[in-house]
Amino acid sequence: MTVYAFELHFSAPPGERIIDAMYEAGWDDALVSFDPVAGGEGWATFNREAPSAVQAVVSAIRQGRKAGVELLGVAEDLVAISQIAERTNRTVAAVDHWVTGRRGPGGFPEPRVPRPRVSLYSWAEVSIWLEEHNLAEVSPADVEIAQLCEVADATLRARRLQRRLSAEHRKALTQAVA
Known part of the structure; x- marks a missing residue:
C-alpha cells in the first residue's frame, strides 16, 4: 500500500x-x-x-x-519554485525557466498566491502540467x-x-x- x-x-x-x-x-x-x-x-x-x-x-x-x-x-498543497525544484530533482533555475516560459512548452500554471518574491503554486496543477509534458518524474501517488x-x-x-x-x-x- x-x-x-x-x-x-x-x-x-x-x-x-x-x-x-x-x-x-x-x-x-x-x-x-x-x-x-x-x-x-x-x-x-x-x-x-x-x-x-x-x-x-x-x-x-x-x-x-x-x-x-x-x-x-x-x-491545497501550495509550493514555491524551490519546492517544485526539490520535488522534481531539478534546479531552481530550470523551474524558473518553466515558470517564465523561457524553456519548456509554455503554459505553466499561474500562481495561486502571487507575490513579488516567492509566489505559491498549486502542486496539483504543477504535477499535472509536468506529467502532461513529460518534464519531470512525479510520483504517481x-x-x-x-x-x-x-x-x-x-x-x-x-x-x-x-x-x-x-x-x-x-x-x-x-x-x-x-
Whole structure:
C-alpha cells in the first residue's frame, strides 16, 4: 500500500474529550494541531496508508465526522519554485525557466498566491502540467493525492456553502449543476 500525505482543516467544540474522540475514530495516524480548551479551528496532518488517495482522504473525512468535528476543507498543497525544484530533482533555475516560459512548452500554471518574491503554486496543477509534458518524474501517488485534495477541498467547501441556501434554492442549484 502507498502512504498518502494530506491535511484536513476542521472545526471542533472545546473539550479534552474531542482529542480522544479523534483518536478513537481512527485519526491515530494524524498530527493534530488544535486547542481543545478553546475549541474552534484546527488542522490534522495525515500520513495515511491506503490502496488509493480516494480511500485515504474519504476514510479520514468519515472518521472526522464520527469524532464530531466539522470538516472545513482539504489543504491545497501550495509550493514555491524551490519546492517544485526539490520535488522534481531539478534546479531552481530550470523551474524558473518553466515558470517564465523561457524553456519548456509554455503554459505553466499561474500562481495561486502571487507575490513579488516567492509566489505559491498549486502542486496539483504543477504535477499535472509536468506529467502532461513529460518534464519531470512525479510520483504517481503525489499526482493522485494532489488532484484528489483539490477536488475534495472544493467539494467540502461547496457543501458547507450550500447550507446557507434555502432548501428550495439548494435543490434547484443541485439539479442545475448535476
